[in-house]
Amino acid sequence: MTEGNSFTRFRTLYPHRPPGRRINFLVVASLTLLLAAVLAALWLWLWLKSQEKPYVETRGYRIASEESFNHFLRNGENRTRVQALTDYLESQGVGEVTAVSNLLRQGREWLELEKPPFALPPQGEWANMVSTLKLLRDEIVPLIGPVAVISGFRSDSYNRELEHADKSRHRAFCALDLIPTSHISQGELAEELQALHARLGPESNFGLGLGKELLFHIDTCGYRTWQLVD
Secondary structure (H helix, E strand, O other): OOOOOHHHHHOEOOOOOOHHHOOEHHHHHHHHHHHHHHHHHHHHHHHHHHHOOOEEEEOOEEEEOHHHHHHHHOOOOHHHHHHHHHHHHHHOOOOOOOOHHHHOEOOOOHHHHOOOOEOOOOHHHHHHHHHHHHHHHHHHHHHHOOEEEEEOOOOHHHHOOOOOHHHOOHHHOOEEEEEEOOOOOHHHHHHHHHHHHHHHOHHHOOEEEEOOOOOEEEEOOOOEEEEOOO
């Protein structure tokens, strides 16, 4: 009765062969479908990854994402050099102020300029950022709340694409462009920062640039104030 069963005949590719060598159609079909599903899922995952934006938006500004930074770390000796910078900032007592990746963002124009989103400063300029981070930690954040870093160090090639590039303190790893992440208004932000700038005085070397919106610039490379060019 078993030999005349139509299901048994269907599920074997070569019924004339010995039972131990028969190939089960259902097993082969199941494995084939499983492999196709795995390949389709892998293709879909890769496609979705390719569609991901290389930035996150914060209050209307495009900030290079953490995944973009991880890609930057995989290039050449970047990971080793970033770790050395991290160790240096920690040794100076400012390693906790903000993530090192934030300090290496070149700026908000990187997509339009088709430039790398991150760059590493020469070791001889690392010390310039220490006093700026102390200013951020001790004066700026207590006054206006948490901030997001839009731009830190800029390479010469990136900076040449911008206005007033020759005067930029970003090239010396001394400056940060920031936006508040709290709900402070533009008017309140400008008022608080200008009052702080006046109170700290020339001995602070506090450079303050204010934008038309919430973007502002700080550095500790010279006491002055100006209006940012958007």
